[in-house]
Amino acid sequence: QVKVVESGGGLVKPRGSLRLSCAASGFTFSDYSMIWIRQAPGKGLEWVSHIGGSGGATNYADSVKGRFSISRDNAKNSLYLQMNSLTDEDTAVYYCARGWRGGAFDYWGQGTPVTVSS
Amino acid sequence: HSALTQPASVSGSPGQSITISCTGASSDVGTYNFVSWYQHHPGKVPKLIIYEVSDRPSGISNRFSGSKSGNTASLTISGLQAEDEADYYCSSYTTSGTYVFGTGTRVTVL
Numbered sequence: 001q002v003k004v005v006e007s008g009g010g011l012v013k014p015r016g017s018l019r020l021s022c023a024a025s026g027f028t029f030s031d032y033s034m035i036w037i038r039q040a041p042g043k044g045l046e047w048v049s050h051i052g053g054s055g056g057a058t059n060y061a062d063s064v065k066g067r068f069s070i071s072r073d074n075a076k077n078s079l080y081l082q083m084n085s086l087t088d089e090d091t092a093v094y095y096c097a098r099g100w101r102g103g104a105f106d107y108w109g110q111g112t113p114v115t116v117s118s
Numbered sequence: 119h120s121a122l123t124q125p126a127s128v129s130g131s132p133g134q135s136i137t138i139s140c141t142g143a144s145s146d147v148g149t150y151n152f153v154s155w156y157q158h159h160p161g162k163v164p165k166l167i168i169y170e171v172s173d174r175p176s177g178i179s180n181r182f183s184g185s186k187s188g189n190t191a192s193l194t195i196s197g198l199q200a201e202d203e204a205d206y207y208c209s210s211y212t213t214s215g216t217y218v219f220g221t222g223t224r225v226t227v228l
Contacts, residue, residue, distance in 0.1 A: 035217070037219075044121070044205075044207060044219060044220070044221055044222035045156070045158070045164065045207050045209075045219040045222070046219060047209070047216065047217040047218060047219055050217065059214075059215050059216050060216075061216065095163075095164070100166075100169065101169055101170060101173075102151065102152045102153075102154065102169050102170035102173075102211075103150075103152035103154065103209070103210070103211040103217060104152075104154035104166055104169035104170070104209075105154070105156075105164075105166060105209070106166050106169075106175060108163045108164050108165075109163070110163055111163070
């Protein structure tokens with residue numbers, strides 16, 4: 001069955017960096033776009049970034065543009081999010097999701113928490 | 119793109135119908151039929167319940183229905199049940215090639 005599992009979250013100091021990973025299984029990974037979505041404590045969902053199936057097309061929310069970088073390794077069925085220059089506003093649970101029809105996100109991981117604090 | 123606007127909370131009694139609105143702009147909801155809805159029980163994984171404005175993924179109850187008029191999309195839950203108590207979010211593709219979520223609505227079953 002389709003499964004996506006995030007890892008790599010943790011505690012990081014302001015201005016630090018962190019790399020999140022998402023391992024996918026149960027589907028042909030390269031056929032689907034993949035997305036990162038986050039939820040800050042007590043807040044709603046926020047779309048962060050997405051990447052096309054081949055890895056050639058990427059886009060970012062204004063709040064992370066220039067600091068975050070999304071990538072994928074289709075040979076390893078893995079998605080990544082490199083996060084630099086982190087601030088406390090980046091504290092959130094980060095979800096990996098599969099892109100589906102009409103821009104919907106049909107399978108989500110359990111999320112990995114990121115805390116930015118000194 | 120600013121977050122799509124949803125009411126903070128909606129409530130109803132078991133068996134009733136409720137509707138959640140999702141108001142965007144001509145640059146997102148108004149242009150594309152790429153509106154989806156998600157049910158999120160706190161502490162659990164968000165679940166896709168509506169895609170492309172009004173379609174339901176396999177396994178989703180037909181008590182959930184979606185529609186759109188102009189810049190506003192809507193989710194209706196009919197025959198409200200206790201298990202429907204959760205947070206609901208809309209999402210839309212935008213003319214910038216990005217996505218935007220709604221502010222979220224807490225549904226309470228009285």
